[in-house]
Each structure stands twice: as structure tokens, then as C-alpha cells.
Amino acid sequence: MARKVRVLIAKPGLDGHDRGAKVVANALKDAGMEVIYTGLHQTPEMIAESAVQEDVDVVGLSILSGAHMTMFPRVLGLLREKGAADMLVFGGGIIPAEDVEELEKLGVARIFGPGTDTGDIVSFIRDRFPAN
Amino acid sequence: MNRRGDIGALLERFGRGEVAAAARLISVLEDGGDEAERVLDAIFPGTGGAWRIGFTGPPGAGKSSLVHRVTGRMRARGHRIGIIAVDPTSPFTGGALLGDRIRMQSLSADPEVFVRSLASRGSLGGISNCTDETADLLDAFGKDIVLIETVGVGQSELEIAEKAHTVVVVLVPESGDGIQAMKAGLMEIGDVFVMNKADHEQAVGAAAELEETLRLKDVPDGAWVPRVVLASAREDTGIEDLVAVMVEHRRHLEERGLMEKMRRRILRARVRNAIMDRMERRLRESPSVRAVLERRMEAVYRGEASPYRVVRELEELVTIR
CATH class of the missing domain: 3.40.50.300 (P-loop containing nucleotide triphosphate hydrolases)
Incomplete structure (x- = not known):
């Protein structure tokens, strides 16, 4: 059977707006991927544990609260600790340009800002998992 | 070796209770094929x-x-x-x-x-x-x-x-x-x-x-x-x-004693289903079976051979001892 790309879409922290996360989750599903959506208010620990148990290829974090500089490094660190350093982590939300640069240095593969075409996110993942 | 990593190493980490290894092995099972069977062979006694x-x-x-x-x-x-x-x-x-x-x-x-x-x-x-x-x-x-x-x-x-x-x-x-x-x-x-x-x-x-x-x-x-x-x-x-x-x-x-009875019934059904799946796949993929179909379907289309006649001819190709 052909491999399927599995993606975890998570909302860390306190902000309660998950429309963006849901739009992305739907777009990836429509692109033929298996998308696990965790719902709101996830701690980095919950996100990393879910990503590991679900054995996803990709983790997408949506953050609108401004907590990105703590959330992303925490999730990346926990994934490494749990033996899942090979997972591709990307993000979306309102994140200033200087932080984007910093996050990409830390190992976040890409940050998608407001107004991103979902097609760009699909091709971003497809480029890295061409078999699917 | 596949993108999931070496199966032997995964099984060893699984044995040590590593969650990430268990999760990855489930993906191997989902992918199916020889590696999935190897994993099942290894874990089944447990x-x-x-x-x-x-x-x-x-x-x-x-x-x-x-x-x-x-x-x-x-x-x-x-x-x-x-x-x-x-x-x-x-x-x-x-x-x-x-x-x-x-x-x-x-x-x-x-x-x-x-x-x-x-x-x-x-x-x-x-x-x-x-x-x-x-x-x-x-x-x-x-x-x-x-x-x-x-x-x-x-x-x-x-x-x-x-x-x-x-x-x-x-x-x-x-x-x-x-x-x-x-x-x-x-x-x-x-x-x-x-x-x-x-x-x-x-x-x-x-x-x-x-x-x-x-x-x-x-x-x-x-x-x-x-x-x-x-x-x-x-x-x-x-x-x-x-x-x-x-x-x-x-x-x-x-x-x-019904738990054990049920366990046996479930396993029996699984083995039966697995055999059927395997046999079906082998038949579908067999070149000689395909050749007969290819050759004889014309006769079926023309009404000269019934579907069952083709089945009987195919059966002669298959030996189940």
C-alpha cells in the first residue's frame, strides 16, 4: 500500500481561534493527507506526545497569541527528547519577521503568515514527501 | 530498510518500551507488505x-x-x-x-x-x-x-x-x-x-x-x-x-471459559481472512491466470463458454494439495 503523509495540526497555548488551523487541516486532507487535529489549548508536552504516538511526518503549529518564541522551541526540544527529531515542523500565525528568522534557525522548517495560499502549504509538504 | 527505519532496531526499541518505536511500527503495519508481516511475526507471541x-x-x-x-x-x-x-x-x-x-x-x-x-x-x-x-x-x-x-x-x-x-x-x-x-x-x-x-x-x-x-x-x-x-x-x-x-x-x-473460546474464534476468523486475501492476491497477480483470462474471455463474450467453464479451466492451473 502506498505511504500516506500524516500531519498533526495543533493549537498550543491559550488563544481560542482555530479557524486558520482548521482551514489548513482541511486543505491538507483534500490534498490526500491524513490529518490529525488536536483541538485548542494544547501544551507543548501534549503536542509532542500526540505527534509521537501518531507517528506523523509533519507537525504544524498555529499560534496567534504571541507565545511562539516559547512554544516552538519547546515542541522541537520535546520531539528530540522523544526520539522524533526527524519530524518536519512548520508554523502559521501572526509572527514578526525577525522572529521567523530566529525560529527557522532553531529548526522550524517554515512559517506561513496571514494570507498564505493553502496550496503553498500543500506543495511545501509534497516537495518534502514526493512519494505521496 | 525503509523511511520508517530499520525494522530490527525498531523492534528492539519496542521491546524496551519506547513509545516512538511502537508508533513507528504501527505505521509499518499500516503500510502492509513483507515488513508488516515481519513485525507481526515478531510481536505476536507477546x-x-x-x-x-x-x-x-x-x-x-x-x-x-x-x-x-x-x-x-x-x-x-x-x-x-x-x-x-x-x-x-x-x-x-x-x-x-x-x-x-x-x-x-x-x-x-x-x-x-x-x-x-x-x-x-x-x-x-x-x-x-x-x-x-x-x-x-x-x-x-x-x-x-x-x-x-x-x-x-x-x-x-x-x-x-x-x-x-x-x-x-x-x-x-x-x-x-x-x-x-x-x-x-x-x-x-x-x-x-x-x-x-x-x-x-x-x-x-x-x-x-x-x-x-x-x-x-x-x-x-x-x-x-x-x-x-x-x-x-x-x-x-x-x-x-x-x-x-x-x-x-x-x-x-x-x-x-468464554473469553478463551472467543479468542480462538477471533483468531480462526483472522487466519481464514488472511488466507483468502493472500490467495486472492496471488490469483490476481499470477501471469498464467491472467493469460487464461485474456485468452478465454473472447469465448465468453461470444457466448461459446460460460463463465463457469472458464473457472473450471482456471482451477486446473491451481493446485491446492
Whole structure:
């Protein structure tokens, strides 16, 4: 059977707006991927544990609260600790340009800002998992 | 060696109890093929210990929320839990949105609970083709209870009965017509019926009606009599009762030696299905079978040979000693 790309879409922290996360989750599903959506208010620990148990290829974090500089490094660190350093982590939300640069240095593969075409996110993942 | 990593190394890490290795092995099982079989061969001796419980019922009845509540109670009793949550794959795109974790959020913080979302992929029955294998893996990983949550449509209720020792059917007062349509199958396979959303004004009446319908069925002496429990996953009420009845069902099976009987029946069906799948694939992929089909279909089109005549000719090619 052909491999399927599995993606975890998570909302860390306190902000309660998950429309963006849901739009992305739907777009990836429509692109033929298996998308696990965790719902709101996830701690980095919950996100990393879910990503590991679900054995996803990709983790997408949506953050609108401004907590990105703590959330992303925490999730990346926990994934490494749990033996899942090979997972591709990307993000979306309102994140200033200087932080984007910093996050990409830390190992976040890409940050998608407001107004991103979902097609760009699909091709971003497809480029890295061409078999699917 | 594949993208999942070396199977031998994964199995070794699995043996040491590493969650990431167990998770990756489930992906190997889902991918199927020789590597999946190698994994199953290796882990199978470690299976057989887990109590497999199916949760089925119409969409929106609250299966995920109940699984979440029941898991909390079972954890308090010291059980180690594996959960398999199946959601549908789109037949058009092959994609799937797996959302059962939304209702099981607090479980992600408990390392003794392993939740795996499976997409139904090619299966029509409301559970993934890989459900048994994933349950095996969680079983061998040391989970003593494996909860399997079905999609809730199609024939899931019937398929789950072939995989679980205890089947919990989740219903809600307002699902009325939906239940009517599913009734025949559901009524026959449920060991425990939960009328969820017990805070609903019609819940008590609906539960009584359900009880009455169940009593119409002849139950042989000494056999398990299906039970109805009123509960509310949202309000967290009735869950103790539900767990108590589930435990009672298990004890009923064990005291009468039925657990072992059921285990054997389930395994026999699995072996039979696996043989059929393998034989079908071999026939489909066999060049000589294809050649005969290619050659003889013309005769069938012209009405000179009946379909069964071609079957007999094919049978001569196949030797089953």
C-alpha cells in the first residue's frame, strides 16, 4: 500500500481561534493527507506526545497569541527528547519577521503568515514527501 | 530498510518500551507488505493479554467522549490503555481528517495511555483494515486494555463484533430514526448499551424503550443479557456504572471459559481472512491466470463458454494439495 503523509495540526497555548488551523487541516486532507487535529489549548508536552504516538511526518503549529518564541522551541526540544527529531515542523500565525528568522534557525522548517495560499502549504509538504 | 527505519532496531526499541518505536511500527503495519508481516511475526507471541473493547454507534453519539471518560476510570483502576480511533478516509481524495483526539485531550498528558488515530483507508466496514494488527501491537506493548472506536457508519458494528471481546454500543435519545435503521445489527452485537446524553429530557424514556426491545430477544440460559446504562460523557455521570457493567461482562466471559473460546474464534476468523486475501492476491497477480483470462474471455463474450467453464479451466492451473 502506498505511504500516506500524516500531519498533526495543533493549537498550543491559550488563544481560542482555530479557524486558520482548521482551514489548513482541511486543505491538507483534500490534498490526500491524513490529518490529525488536536483541538485548542494544547501544551507543548501534549503536542509532542500526540505527534509521537501518531507517528506523523509533519507537525504544524498555529499560534496567534504571541507565545511562539516559547512554544516552538519547546515542541522541537520535546520531539528530540522523544526520539522524533526527524519530524518536519512548520508554523502559521501572526509572527514578526525577525522572529521567523530566529525560529527557522532553531529548526522550524517554515512559517506561513496571514494570507498564505493553502496550496503553498500543500506543495511545501509534497516537495518534502514526493512519494505521496 | 525503509523511511520508517530499520525494522530490527525498531523492534528492539519496542521491546524496551519506547513509545516512538511502537508508533513507528504501527505505521509499518499500516503500510502492509513483507515488513508488516515481519513485525507481526515478531510481536505476536507477546499478544493475547489485552481485553479488547469495541465502541460503536452512530456518528455524533459521543463515542470519543465516552472513550475518554472510560479511560480515565480504567486508569484509576491501574490499567494501561491503548486506544484505536478510526475516522473515515475520503474515497475521492484519499485524505482523512482524524479528529477523535479533540475529545480526548487530557489523555495526551498521560504517558500510560497510547492513542492512535487510524484512517479507514480502503476498508468499507467502518474500521481500518489494520485494526487487528494495531491492537496486537498495543497488546504486545503491554496495554492490558485496548479500546477500539469505530467510524460509526457502514457495517462497523458487525465488523467490530469480530474483533472485540466486549462491544459497547453508544446511542443518544435524539438519534431516533438513525437507530431504527441500524437497529438490527446493533441489537445483535451489543453487550452493553449506553444511552449517552442522559441529561436530555427524553433519555430515560429512550433507555426504557431500548431495554424493552432488548428483552424481546430470547437469551439462552446462562448467556449474557445485554445491559442498558444511562450516562453523560459531558456531565461525567453514569461512567462508574458503565465501567462496572463492562467489567461484569468480562467476568461473565472469564468465569465460563468464554473469553478463551472467543479468542480462538477471533483468531480462526483472522487466519481464514488472511488466507483468502493472500490467495486472492496471488490469483490476481499470477501471469498464467491472467493469460487464461485474456485468452478465454473472447469465448465468453461470444457466448461459446460460460463463465463457469472458464473457472473450471482456471482451477486446473491451481493446485491446492
